[in-house]
Amino acid sequence: MTGYRTWNTGDAVSASDFTSYIATQSVLIFSDASVRSSSVTSPWAGAVSVLTTDKVVSIYSGSAWVDVLDIDTMTVSGGNYTVTGTMTYGADGSGVDVTFHSGTSGDYMKWDASEEKLILEGTNGATVLDVTDGNVVIGDGTLTIGSDGAGEDVTFHSNTSGDYLQWDASEEKLILEGTNGATVLDITDGNVVIGDGTLTVGSDGAGEDVTFYSDTAGDSMVWDSSAEKLTITGTDGQTALDVPDGDVTITDKLTVSGGVEAPIQINAQTGTTYTFVLADAGKLVTSSNGSAQTLTVPPNSSVAFPTGTTIVVQAIGSGTATLAQGSGVTINSKDSAKSIDGQYASAALIKTGTDAWSLIGALA
Numbered sequence: 001m002t003g004y005r006t007w008n009t010g011d012a013v014s015a016s017d018f019t020s021y022i023a024t025q026s027v028l029i030f031s032d033a034s035v036r037s038s039s040v041t042s043p044w045a046g047a048v049s050v051l052t053t054d055k056v057v058s059i060y061s062g063s064a065w066v067d068v069l070d071i072d073t074m075t076v077s078g079g080n081y082t083v084t085g086t087m088t089y090g091a092d093g094s095g096v097d098v099t100f101h102s103g104t105s106g107d108y109m110k111w112d113a114s115e116e117k118l119i120l121e122g123t124n125g126a127t128v129l130d131v132t133d134g135n136v137v138i139g140d141g142t143l144t145i146g147s148d149g150a151g152e153d154v155t156f157h158s159n160t161s162g163d164y165l166q167w168d169a170s171e172e173k174l175i176l177e178g179t180n181g182a183t184v185l186d187i188t189d190g191n192v193v194i195g196d197g198t199l200t201v202g203s204d205g206a207g208e209d210v211t212f213y214s215d216t217a218g219d220s221m222v223w224d225s226s227a228e229k230l231t232i233t234g235t236d237g238q239t240a241l242d243v244p245d246g247d248v249t250i251t252d253k254l255t256v257s258g259g260v261e262a263p264i265q266i267n268a269q270t271g272t273t274y275t276f277v278l279a280d281a282g283k284l285v286t287s288s289n290g291s292a293q294t295l296t297v298p299p300n301s302s303v304a305f306p307t308g309t310t311i312v313v314q315a316i317g318s319g320t321a322t323l324a325q326g327s328g329v330t331i332n333s334k335d336s337a338k339s340i341d342g343q344y345a346s347a348a349l350i351k352t353g354t355d356a357w358s359l360i361g362a363l364a
Helices: 015-022 033-039
Strands: 027-030 048-051 056-060 065-070 098-101 108-112 117-121 154-157 164-168 173-177 210-213 220-224 229-233 266-269 273-275 284-287 293-297 310-315 321-325 330-332 346-351 356-361
Touching (some): 027 033, 033 048, 284 293, 310 321, 321 330
Parallel strands (some): 027 048, 266 284, 330 356
Antiparallel strands (some): 048 056, 056 065, 098 108, 108 117, 154 164, 310 346
């Protein structure tokens, strides 16, 4: 190849000039590679050809033709492809799929125009998306990790080594690992709802303190795990604990340093016969009738009153009220008296054994 020549109007072109300059300064166009080989038997390094059938642009390296661009697929073979402006694929409302292959077979990044999604297919355990700096913004829609029944672990690291928030998909739990004494979960506003399951604080043998503050400064409910006690600090005269329904059971001792207000419930009976029921425990049962009344203590097999149960009985009618022993029941009283001694007199039944009761009070 002679080189490059600038031509002026009127210059004569010899055969040698045509071969040396014009031919080497032109793009060679052939239908296919075989026609190119038979037509250009001695190509020069840097020669450029276009094969119209294959739609391939090639450059002669000095020893062979190298395909550098497939016009149909826009495939660049070898080297780098640099775009200094904007590269647009498809048109608005008429997109095309774009795939970027990696050096690993089967791994790629693909924009699927019909599905309207970007697919990152990588190797398990390898990083498929690395945002070293800058932000990732999701303006609308939902960020989904994994799929229903096939979850993935997610970890958010903090600025402190060893502290993190992690969703463990296989364990089906959210782990908050923070610094002792620091706030690891702060809900400034809004609600926390546990629709099902159990809220557990600490673990068996390694409890944690829990504090519930009220709207009044200084008032709180505190579970002190080291002292093993629940402390309710309220305002004097206000109700600090209200059990509208249900039972409160104390297996061991109840200590009250202040006064106790415990109104006794009354079961008013007006008939001539009545058998005590479990709900009568701790109540005042009144018997009011002009005729004689019989109040029966049922056997433990029918009504299992706890040992120590007390039932107070008062006769407020003009008829005599008598305590009767159910099948297998023994009522122990002074001189075996079982009748209440007149109108407005009273006596107390106290269960002392499985089917044994003591009767004390105004008896006749």
